[in-house]
Amino acid sequence: MDTPAARLTFRDATDADVDALVALIESAYRGESSRTGWTTEADILDGQRTDPEGVLAVIKSPDSRLLTVERDGEVVACCQLEHRGAHAYFGMFAVSPALQGGGLGKVIIAEAERHAREVWGAREMHMTVISVRNDLIAWYERRGYRRTGETTPFPYGDERFGVPRRDDLEFELLVKPLA
Template identity: 45%
Template sequence: MKFTHADPNDIPTLTSLLNRSYRGDSSRAGWTTEADLLSGKRIDEAGLTQLLNDPDSLILIARSNETILATIHAHREADTVHFGLFAVEPTMQAQGIGKALLAYAESEAHKQWGINTAVMEVITHRSELIAYYERRGYVRTGEMIPFPESDLWDRQVDALELAVMHKRLDTISSNS
């Protein structure tokens, strides 16, 4: 598996990966589905292109040969990095791909920006996903924020909110 930064040619593949990993029946092949919580798209090509062109963003990918298996978005905000749009091909989840990509993303954010704190915002209904991040060193802050509105999706349940989680990155080895 090879980790790289995404480029504009990756946008259609990444958009498809993100949407089938988060929403719809295809997402049910993995354990990270949001299909029971939200319908519609997670992101469109225009939104992903905007993130790719943002100088404070990195879109990182895991490839096997030429196939994109996973992606994560890192966004620098002051002295923190916010991770989101984290997706692994649904049929390939639970094989360590996401764990390896997250470690790479944390290392890249620390190396590129000198950032020592990572932030994740996770839907509170997703207790198994919160536990996944806790096993990787993320800690709930107690802060909750409203789930965003978008024309791309519709809520399937009421009272969606996001739990904010933090992790210190300054303990990451420079050999990571």
């Protein structure tokens, strides 16, 4: 049986992965290619989702790892994990749009949570999600994350994070206990 976890390889990203990871993240969130999947932000943001400098900064950070997921030698997903003491931060999560909806995301988030809990001893996983992304927040809630109501402003005017198509964007903190 070919499960979503079959033939997957999890590894830390290297400098050589930057271009492939930027292309993956952009394809999952921006532009027409992102509409193939369900995680698109194309209706609320134009411009870039990340850039080579941002991806490289995560790779080089001593408290982070950019978990890269390959299937049959091809990069198909990634996520950032950052050790922040008693909790870990989960971000920069992207699954190839053509593979979304098949269970791959569930496998990856479970591996990220396992790593944070078993390797770092983190008791909680934190993430921020754009608060108007109701479908995405509901997906995380089904995985055990809860909305905190704690928000931070969207960085309007900083095109490294995209060009907003609306004026009501903010990030909401979601938290899941890992113990």
